[in-house]
Every structure is written in C-alpha cells, then in structure tokens.
Amino acid sequence: MIQPPNQNIDKDWFLEHHIMMHRIRAFEETAARANQDKLVLGAIHLSIGQEAIASGVCKNLMKEDFLLSTHRGHGHTLAKGADPEAMMLELLGRRGGICKGKGGSMHIADASVGMLGANGVVAANINIATGAAHAIKLKRETNISCCIFGDGAINRGPFLEGLNWSGVFNLPVLFVCENNGFASTTRTDAMTSGEGAAARARSMGITATEVDGNDIISVDEITREYIANIRNGNGPHLISFNTYRLHGHTASDPASYRPAAEVETAWKEDPIERCSELLSRLGISRKILNEHRKIALEEMERVYKTAKEAPWPSDDNAFSDVQDLGDPREGAF
Amino acid sequence: MIQPPNQNIDKDWFLEHHIMMHRIRAFEETAARANQDKLVLGAIHLSIGQEAIASGVCKNLMKEDFLLSTHRGHGHTLAKGADPEAMMLELLGRRGGICKGKGGSMHIADASVGMLGANGVVAANINIATGAAHAIKLKRETNISCCIFGDGAINRGPFLEGLNWSGVFNLPVLFVCENNGFASTTRTDAMTSGEGAAARARSMGITATEVDGNDIISVDEITREYIANIRNGNGPHLISFNTYRLHGHTASDPASYRPAAEVETAWKEDPIERCSELLSRLGISRKILNEHRKIALEEMERVYKTAKEAPWPSDDNAFSDVQDLGDPREGAF
Amino acid sequence: MVKMSYAEAAKLALAEEMRRDPLVWAIGEDLGRGGVFGQYLGLLDEFGPERISDAPISESAIMGASVGAAMAGTRPVVEMRFADFALCAVDELINQAAKARYMLGGQVKVPMVIREPMGMWRSSAAQHSQSLESWYTHIPGLVVAVPSTPADNRGLLKTAIRSDDPVVYLEHKNIWGYEGDVPEDETLIPFGKGRLEKEGDDITIVSWSAQMHIAANAATLLQAEGISAELIDLRTLWPWDRQMVFDSVEKTGRLLITHESVSVGGFGAEIAATVAEQLFSVLKSPITRCAAPRVPISYAPPLEAKIRVSSEQIVEAATKSVAVSTGFK
Amino acid sequence: MVKMSYAEAAKLALAEEMRRDPLVWAIGEDLGRGGVFGQYLGLLDEFGPERISDAPISESAIMGASVGAAMAGTRPVVEMRFADFALCAVDELINQAAKARYMLGGQVKVPMVIREPMGMWRSSAAQHSQSLESWYTHIPGLVVAVPSTPADNRGLLKTAIRSDDPVVYLEHKNIWGYEGDVPEDETLIPFGKGRLEKEGDDITIVSWSAQMHIAANAATLLQAEGISAELIDLRTLWPWDRQMVFDSVEKTGRLLITHESVSVGGFGAEIAATVAEQLFSVLKSPITRCAAPRVPISYAPPLEAKIRVSSEQIVEAATKSVAVSTGFK
Ligand SMILES: Cc1ncc(C[n+]2csc(CCOP(=O)(O)OP(=O)(O)O)c2C)c(N)n1
Ligand SMILES: Cc1ncc(C[n+]2csc(CCOP(=O)(O)OP(=O)(O)O)c2C)c(N)n1
C-alpha cells in the first residue's frame, strides 16, 4: 500500500531514489534487449521489480562501505556507484568491461566504489561480506560491510555460518535478504521450513526485521536506522525485504510456471510506480517524474550502443590476473 | 536437582537405564585405561557424564530405528545394542573389531542394530540421518531416524541444511543436541551467537525443547513423547540436552583450561549418581545399585582382556570394502 | 537403433531404471520443472514429486541426505545442477559417501549416483564451467563416468544407478543436444570399458566427454593429412580401460591425450604416466597432452577460446608427434 | 643456525610476520589454546585474541570470511586443523579464493594462507589422514606448498604470508616434532625452488613433505647397495621446480617419484607425464611412481602399513629401475 504523503520527507533524497530506480530499470531492460539480440554471452538475471531495495540500501552506504551481491546484482552495482557503460561492456564481453571480460554478469564488481562482487554461487557472498566486516574491525576502521542475497540463499549452510560468525565477533555488517518469492523456477516457501530469514537471524542473536521491499520509504528508513546502529558498534543486523521478481529467473526464462494473474497483481506494486505516486503526491510533477525514465533510457541506450560497437578484449587477457607467478602458461602444460 | 520420588515411575525401566549407564561408564573408563596403556590407536572421546542422554534416548528407539552419532559415540552405540567386545576390539584395531579395524572409535557402527555410524566430521551426520529418514518416508516404513550431535555442531552449515530439509519434507527424524558446554578446548557459548540449538530449530519450524540431560527421567520422558510424535507423522523434532563433559575432549586431554571447582560442581550432577539416588528413594537398595557398577566393570574388564589378547586383523583387509570393482590394487598404482 | 539426444538418452535411462526399481529416486533443485537442462522433463508426471523431488538450495544436504538415504536402502540419483556447485558438498561426497563402506568395515553400502553437468558452455565463466573429473579419480571409493554420446549416456547411467557404490556421473553441458543412435534394448555399458571411436595406425588419441568430439574432428582432419589416428573414448575414468589403451599404443607407438580440463594435475597425466611406465619401450615419440592452461575459465569469447583445446591444436600436436622419430625403433 | 622443530619453525615464521605486518592475523578453531598440534602455542599472549582468533566450528565461514577479510586488505592465516576438514570449505577455496582475482579482472587480490595439516598420523583413519595436494595443483590461482623440514617451514610460511595470492600450505602432521637447523636470519624461500637433499648419479628421486624423509632413508639404503640416488625435495608443487628435476634427470637418466598420497591422479603423475614428454630421449628406464594404493586410509596398524609407502618399497623400485637397461643409450 502507498504510504500517506508525509511532508517531512526529504523530496530531493527520494527524487534521487526515483532517478536511480529508473536507471536500474532502464539498465535491466536494455540488458534484456541485448540478451534478445544475442549479444549478452552468459546468463543474466534481471532485478526488475526489486529496484527499491538496490537504491534504498545502497544510497545509505558510503563509498567506503563494502557491498557484496548475488547473481542478480546489476541494480546493486549501479546503485553503489558503478559505471553502467563498463558494466554493459562486461555483459557483452567487450574491451573496457568492468572485469576485463573475465567475469560477465555473475561476477560484476567495481572495487573502486566498494562493490566487491556479484557471485555465481548462491550464498557464497555471505561469508565473504562477513569477512570484509571482520577486516574492518581488525583495522579499526569505521566503514561497514553489506551483503545482499536472495531468499533461496537462506537454505545454504553459509547463511548460518556467516550470521553466527558475525554475531560472535560483533561485526559491522548489514545482511539484506531479497525475499522475492522464487529461487530459480521453484517457489522459495515450498523449500523453506519456518518463518524465513529474519526469524533465523534472530535465533542467532541478530537484530532482524521484515519490511516491504517495494516501498522506497520503508526501505530507506529501515536501512538508515540499521546502518546507524551498525556504525555505532551494535553488531550485525538483517533486513528481509519482501518483494517480487517480476521477470523470469534469467532473462531467457518466460517464467510460465506462475499464473499470469499473479504477475499482474505484482506489477501493481511496482516499486518505481509507487515511488512516482508518492513523489507526485508530494507535489513533484508527473512530467518531471516521467522525464527520469526518459533520461535513464537514453543513458542506457548510449551505453548499449557503445558496448555493441566496442571491440573484443585482447585475448592475452586470458592469461593475466591469475596469480603473481608470471605467465601461467609457463611450465603449465 | 534430584526429582521428587514418584511412585508411578516404572522402576524396572529405570533399573535398566541404571544398568546401561553403568555399562557405558565402565566401557569409557576401560577405554580410558586402554588409552593410558597405549593400546588404543587413534584419538578417543569419552562420554563420561553424558550417559543419561545415550541411555535415555536409545532405550526409546527400536532396533529398526536408525541412529547416527558423533566422534563421542561409544555410549550411543552401546545403548543402541552393539556388542562392547566388538567395539573394544575396534578401538584396539584387533581382529573381530566391529569395523574390521578400518574405522576405529570415530567410525564405530553396528548396522545390525541400526547404528549407522559415528563420524569424524562434526555435523556431517545431521544430513546423513536426515537422509535415512527420507528413505524411511519413501519406503513408507514406520521406523524413525535419530541423530545425536554436540553443541559445537550447530555452528556448521549442515545443521541448518539438514534441519530445514527435515522440515520441508516432514521427515521422521529426532535431532538430539548434547549441549555439554565445550567444543574441543573452547567453550561453546563463546563461539555461538544466540540461544542455541532449540531456538535455531524453532526458527526453522521444528518443534524443539531444552531439557536437563543429566536427569534420566526427563531425558526418557521427553524422548518418548517426541518419538511418539514423530512416529505419528508430526515431522522432525529437536531436543537440546544440557549436560557437562566431565573429562577432557579426548581421553588424553587433561582439560586444564577449566577451573577444578567447575568440574567438581559438575560432578555433583553426575547423571548416574542422580539415577541411583532416585532409584534408592524409590526403594531399590544401594546394594543392588552398587552391584550394577560392579557387574559393568567386570563385563568391560573381560572385554578389554579379550581385546588385548586378540591378534591383528589380516592385512589383506586393507583392500576389501572399497568398492565393487575387484581388488583396488589392480591397475591402481 | 533410435536417434535421440544425449539429454533424452539420460532421461530414458533414468525412467527405465525408475520403472524397474521403486527404490530409485532423483533429487535436486528445480527437478520438478525438468531440471536446468531439461534432462528431467516429463519425469515428474510419471513418477510424482516424491521420486522426482525438488530440493532446497542446500548442496550439503542434497549430497549428505542422499548418503543417508543410500545407506538406508534407497538409490538416490543426485542432481548437482553444475559440477561447480558440487564443491559446496565435498565433505559429503569425499569424506562420507566415498569412504563410509570402508570405514564401517563393509557394514553399509552407499549406492548413489551424483550427476554433475560439467564443462565450458556458453560463456558461463569460472564458477559455472569447471571440469574436475581428475579430482574424483584420486578418491578411493568413487567410480567416475564421463559419457560422450547418447548411447553411452543411456548405458552408463543405467549401470551407475545399479552400482552399489557412489558414482560421480559427469555429463557435459555442451552436448546435451548432441544426437546419436541408441540401441532399442536396454544395453548396459560396464564400467572400465572404453569405446573405439575410430581405428588407426599412426597414433593413439585418448579422450572422453565432449572433448572426444573435438578429438574426433581432429582425427578426421589428420586423416586428410594422411595420418591415421586411433581414437579411444574412455567412457569411465575410474576404472579406466588400460588394456584398450595399451593395445592401441602397442600398435601405434604413439599417444596423445586430450581433455577439456586443466592439464596440470589432470587425468591425462595419469594416463601418460601409466603408459610411460608400462609401455616405455614401445613408444616412438613422447606422449603428448592437449589440455587447458592453468587459468580460470573466462567469459568473453576470445578469452574463452584461448582456454579451449581446439581440433587444430590436437592436429598440430599429433602431427608433431608422428613426425618425431626417436630412432629407438 | 638454530635447532628447532617443524612446529616451532612455523610458529616463529608466523610470529615474525605478525610483528612485521599488523595486518597479518590467524584464525581457526582452538587457536587460543595453541592449536591442535601446539603450533600456535604462546602466540595468543603476544598478539591477543583478535589476531590469534578462535573460530566457531564453521569451516565454510573460516575459509569464506577469510576470503572477504583478504579482499578487504588484511592477510588472514587460516588454520583448517586437518586437511580433511578443508573439504567442508571447498567452494570458498576453489570457487571464491582461487578465482576472485581473475573473475573480477584483477580488481581484488586474495592474500591468504590456508594451513592444512595433512597426512597419515597415529591411526587417525580415513577422515583425518588424507593428503590431497594434487587437487590443489589442478586449480588455477592457487599456490601449493608442502614443506618437509623446519627451515623450509619457516622460510616458506613467511613467503606464503607475504604472497598476494591464496597459498594452500600443507604441513604434515607426522613431522611436527621433527627437528632441524633453521637459519638465524629471516631467510625467505621462494616458491618454485626445490631443494637438493642429496646428490647422486644413478637415479633421480623426487618427493615432498613427510615422504621426503622416507625417500631420504631409501636413498641412504640405496647408497649402501651401491646405487647413488639424487634426491629432490620439491617444497612447492605449484609452482614446481621443473628445471631442477630436468637437470637431475638429464644427469641420471632415471626418475622415481614418491608421495604419500594416492597414486592415481596424484601429483607424481604430473611430474612423470611432464618428464616423459620433455626428456623422453634422455630416459634410460621407465619413470616409476611409489605412492599409495587407491583405498581409504585404515585404522589398524597392519592395514595402515599396507597403505604407507615404505623406504623398502622405494629401494626396490629404484633398484629395479637402475637394473633396467633399455638399450636406447
Ligand atoms: C550453490 C548454488 N546452488 C545453486 C545455484 C543455481 N542457482 C542460481 S540462482 C538460484 C536461485 C537463487 O534464488 P534466490 O537466492 O532466492 O535469489 P533470486 O534468484 O531470487 O534473486 C539458483 C538455485 C547456484 N548458483 N549456486
Ligand atoms: C568439520 C570438523 N571440524 C572440526 C573438527 C574437529 N573437532 C572434533 S570434535 C570437535 C568439537 C566438537 O564439539 P561438539 O560438537 O560440542 O561435540 P563434543 O565434543 O562436545 O561432544 C572438533 C572441533 C571435526 N572433527 N570436524
């Protein structure tokens, strides 16, 4: 449900959210098109419908904060400040790709803005993010670590091990569960016993809550509150955001295993439209709001064009960044 | 605390518990001696102080029920009905050992009574026991599966994965946590965030409770109740038994990392003495009760003597039971 | 003979075995929908959700519960989705499944099949492309199958399901759609028997899985150059058909092994070492390995291409091998 | 030179590196008590519980959190307690630590040392005795160290800690107490440089880790029989000192590789295959491997003995190798 308009809300802040959500949406739509054009090389997972989480969480992170994400990580990466062109180049495996064409969508990262990687292994980043927080504590630094993962990830062991660890060492880490109802083609609740991420976190002594993840205000508020707590040394926190994966598991998945009506209903809770509605009630003109989408689409169109026209990376790249031992071909065949 | 005498208690039943607990204690003491005599080959982990759990749980299992245990599994194995002589032969690596000298203490098993193995890997048996329960369900059989593990095991991923799994598939499995305060030389609570096994289980939708594990009546009662529930198709349950590891982590560990006073206090809650006390209040003479210990010690003394005098297994045994492919040496060097 | 794809052949094998033995069941993520590669499509309808069972994303439990279910008398077919994800369940496979029978002195058996789709496929990069067959050959207690054709996939999967020991069953993702003739009757293919894909006199080429097809192409190219290569598809790496390889090398005097996985520590080394030891005096030229460099698998096609072993590389290496005349003979 | 044990040498190395670099820290179960083998004894007092940190029994988190902590600028030394338990954290090591630098196009490095005490030791049976060094050599991105002496343990551990890449550091449980001379100064030992343990002319023996001592004993026995063996301790398996091995085999014309781990798919095969390929015409007799049979490790001493590779076996194989005259030369 749309929140009642609240005149205390910082409009500029939410306008920025609105812009970011549109940029993410446009990036994803463009990536989907690139996928249809058969220019994306591996599987890509779109976050359409989940933009409020990416924007709401990441806007409350500082550049120095670490972010670890999932296979569905484009939105998080963009919201953390990465350059969409370098990202699109990576998806297309072209020169200038943010991982030099070695990673693709599932390993997208931008360490220069603290984004330490998507991950192709479900739940693997939970421990990695926890460890990054451990490093922060050891170094007596003031940044925090944030890990975003899906509702399917809570059934893997690392969820328990990482959360327990973060509690034992009282680490500055924010766990964010995107509870989008699905793990691949299976409904997550069919494979999950109990109440889900927040209940499990609490059982491990970790402050946790469940929030509407399609409401940018709620996302922003709870994240800000939890992050402040974490920065104050109050240890790890978890937020489980309820949302819905509006598209298929991958960009090629028609997701015909769910009723059209369900998806239609879910679209009514589109987080971007809800944010537009909110802002228009706060007096922002629809024209300005529509402009955001237009600008975002233009930006991503340019990005796509650049990426399409970019050359392949030099194939020597295959042999660099392996380890500090010189050319891995030497003596290796 | 000793329970008030209750005339409704089935004395014979608890006399059997008393006998079994003494047999376990005597087996462990004898194994400790064998260890001092340097006749035990690998590390052994004694369950002295935890006998009420072994006896209380296993007496409520049928022979057809599966049991999976830990590195600290002698008591469970005995209580499930294994022959102590074959077990002692195994600890000493002699001919006639229950695993033909291939396993030793950490892999002790007696499949003929449903005991499918101790395990050298902490928490590994949680999934294995869950899977045995899964097989029972698939085969529409009426037995159940029971898994005993330590409080340290709840920090490993398989604890989460196995419990969630058992809930999702509504499996007939009883999880038993021996909360003995230590994981090796470290206090478990220092490395555990939150309330422990039962809370974690409940967060995964699994009925769970915490019980005094040194009180044979409580152990017996709760186990009986839970097992009845499980047999009735009410899915997995977990019991966390509070107890104390009276000896070191291994039989060679003096456990000097804990204050003598703490251990002394813990001895006051010796489950066997508490059981004797109960039975004597119920009118069983101390003479009979003391006899139980004497008989048990004699039994294990005989067992030890036989084991000491037994020959080594034939070294050909090294090459059998690998897989159904003939002699593994053929073509394997 | 019936024409069908590698995926269909596997599905047929599984369906046949499930019909034959009610204790056979399959478990893995998204199996109800037919599996990630459609290799289970339609089986849910026939066998129901208990025997074609979805699983949580819990690789340790998928593997570990299957160990227990195998010990307790059923025959689980475990779907790991990608071989890479099986790395989330290595304790369960190596410390438990492979060793339980031995550690317990033969009191239990662990009849399970662990299906791990492996290999490079559509730019799936470093965490979705690995081939780790050599790891499994190193572990006592495991059988390792690496079928390359529809017929082999049917026949070996059936044997694997009937095996009383854990079988690591590595299907290659890139050949799910590969079509071939499959016998009408339920021919079982025993472990440890290679398949002579092509006879030849000048050099023996040994391969397996998808790489076999690249090797077959190389053999054709070599033929055009007047080099007659004998091509052996091992089909299983443990046990492996030493006799077939020995017989062939005795004839050709030359050996080239090619696999998609990393060369260093790969199973090619085992074959090379064995042949070098057993048939030393028969060899006319050094044994050659054509396998991947020791770098992670990349995403962009030109980079990926550098890591793949091509038919051309094999042709070049084989030609070089045949040209060498040691003068020993 | 100072005399100290293999365990003390490692402790010294760690302490030195922790003093030098405040970002070096160690994490593992029971480290505060000095580690299972006493290899951390006393370090807690000097460095405190944050830098000599206990861990929950959470192998995935021990490994995975260390990957994150390494990416975030610290240098974790990860104690896995037994190499076998590292099998509970294989995704974290193989899919994450080893590949992150590559997958992210060089944006991060993962400087961590993974200590895995390995090998047969006091009847510890199948789940506490494995040696899986060959697995790690097969994985791009990993360095693999297998020290056999106190001096090497100090020098290599220091190099490992300073490495910007993940190093699988395999100490052998059976030689913690082994004493030897260690240089007074902080000598770093580079990766990829073998150590010539003994010079000889008749046959080259290559080994590493605890097996090196068994091989050294064999070399002494061979000397008594008039056979002069050259013994190379590789010290690291990736990278490995091909040049030292090649030079030696060029001189002796014969090669025997011995390791404690299983022969099939072991690193001995890689060495044999490489030498057979590169130095084919130099070899006077077939390359021999003396390694473990493909069976799990047993508990009872007579069974365990069947699985260990003894000095006598090495002597027998080396004698046989030297006796062979191929007539090529
Ligand atoms: C360990 C592991 N198992 C399985 C997979 C295959 N897989 C990729 S995404 C996915 C579903 C993940 O669901 P969830 O965590 O809810 O994230 P979502 O896709 O909904 O964002 C699965 C099963 C994987 N990548 N890693
Ligand atoms: C995966 C794994 N990690 C570490 C160990 C080493 N280890 C053996 S027993 C033990 C302590 C286990 O504690 P707990 O589960 O509480 O059982 P208890 O010994 O108290 O009965 C540890 C850490 C192991 N065997 N397996």
Ligand SMILES: [Mg+2]
């Ligand atoms: Mg989801």
Ligand SMILES: [Mg+2]
């Ligand atoms: Mg305990």
